[in-house]
Amino acid sequence: MNRCLILLTDPEPVPDLIRRLRSDDRGLGLKVAHSLGHLEKALxxxxxxxxxxxxxxxxxxxxxxLKALPGPAYNLHPGPPEVRGLYPSVHAIYQGLPTFGTTLHEMAEGVDSGPIVAVDRFPMPAPAERWRLDRLSLASALAMVGRLAPQLADIDTPLPHLPDVQWSGPAHRRADFEALCQLPSRIDAAEFDRRYRAVGEGPEHALSIRIFGQRFVLDNQRDPAAASRAGRSRR
Structure with a gap:
């Protein structure tokens, strides 16, 4: 193996990624890293x-x-160029964007700031919910890897930039996400629904509210007893 592509990603998409990248070039060595420590070892x-x-x-x-690499490194961002940083699906839904997508770009020192080499866009689903948008984004990202597999495998040749496509908007941080999760004490139904669809369910991104110095986390698992009572007709 005299050339190698290192994939920095979570474990879940690895089989699909390897299958798509090897479909065009079986002589390419592939290594997978899930953390910075794994990446340093792989390099x-x-x-x-x-x-x-x-x-x-x-x-x-x-x-x-990045500077120690022989050529550009690339990042497949699960959002369009106008939604930079962490949790792009959350912010796109909250902003009410009509479209979403994925962006392949060169890595740079700033978050989501390097030259863009490919963009895929699709209409925002209706209803716009985080779990649905994340699934569409993953499918879009995998399809992009499949289309660009020959160029990505040709590690000696940088991918051409898209000169007319630029990043825009702020680079969202974890603090921005946490601010959306923290419900104001006076919130109307429309704003609650907007945040609920954007943030979604789960222990790592549940909505919460602080009342009288205590923080309460939304538990949107249906209570069987309450559901049973709700299903009874009144007499």
């Missing part, structure tokens, strides 16, 4: 001809590591 063991591609990963690659 230390990689041949000189190496390319790094992050796929929907939350790991921040240090600038010094």
């Amino acid at each position: 230390a063991e990689a041949p000189p001809r190496v390319r790094l591609m992050a796929f929907c990963s939350g790991v921040v690659v240090p600038p010094a590591l």
Whole structure:
């Protein structure tokens, strides 16, 4: 193996990614990293001809590591160029955007700031809910990898930039996400519904509210007893 593509990603999409990348070039060595530590180890063991591609990963690659690579590293961002940073689906739904998509770009020191090489867009689903949008975004990202597999495998040739496509808007941080999760004490039904659809369910991103110095977290699991009572007709 004299050339290698390192994938920085979560474990779930790895089989699909490897299948799509190897469909056009079976001589390409592939390594997978799930954390910064894994990435550093993979790079230390990689041949000189190496390319790094992050796929929907939350790991921040240090600038010094990017500079040590022989060519550009790429990141597949699960959002369009106008929704930068963390949790793009959340912010797109909250902003009421009519379209969403995925963006492949060169990694740079700033978050989602490097030259863009590919964009895929699709209409926002109706209703716009986070779980649905995240599934569409993952499918879009995998399809983009499949289309660009030959170029990504050609690790000696940088992918051409899209000169007319630029990043816009703020780079959302974790603090921005947490602010959406924290419900104001006076909230109307429309704003609650907007945040609920954007933030979604789950222990890592549940809505919460602070009352009298106590924080209460939304538990939107249906109570069987309450559901049973609700289903009874009044007499």
